[in-house]
Amino acid sequence: MKKLDFNSSQENSNIEIVLQVRDKNGNPTGRTKAFSSDNARGVSDFYNKQKVTKSKKRRRNRGGSNGK
Numbered sequence: 001m002k003k004l005d006f007n008s009s010q011e012n013s014n015i016e017i018v019l020q021v022r023d024k025n026g027n028p029t030g031r032t033k034a035f036s037s038d039n040a041r042g043v044s045d046f047y048n049k050q051k052v053t054k055s056k057k058r059r060r061n062r063g064g065s066n067g068k
């Protein structure tokens with residue numbers, strides 16, 4: 001295991017993300033997705049692609065008017 005030395009002049013930054021895949025109810029499926037990069041921008045793009053966006057609920061039109 002490599003020790004972290006914050007006073008070192010060498011910069012070896014490698015970012016790794018491991019995400020656990022879950023089903024629509026939030027239960028883990030046993031699968032994982034992993035991404036590793038030296039570039040923080042690439043890691044950010046990968047993470048943002050994996051986030052689930054909730055769909056907006058449709059409002060029922062109550063009453064007889066169609067909004068015209």
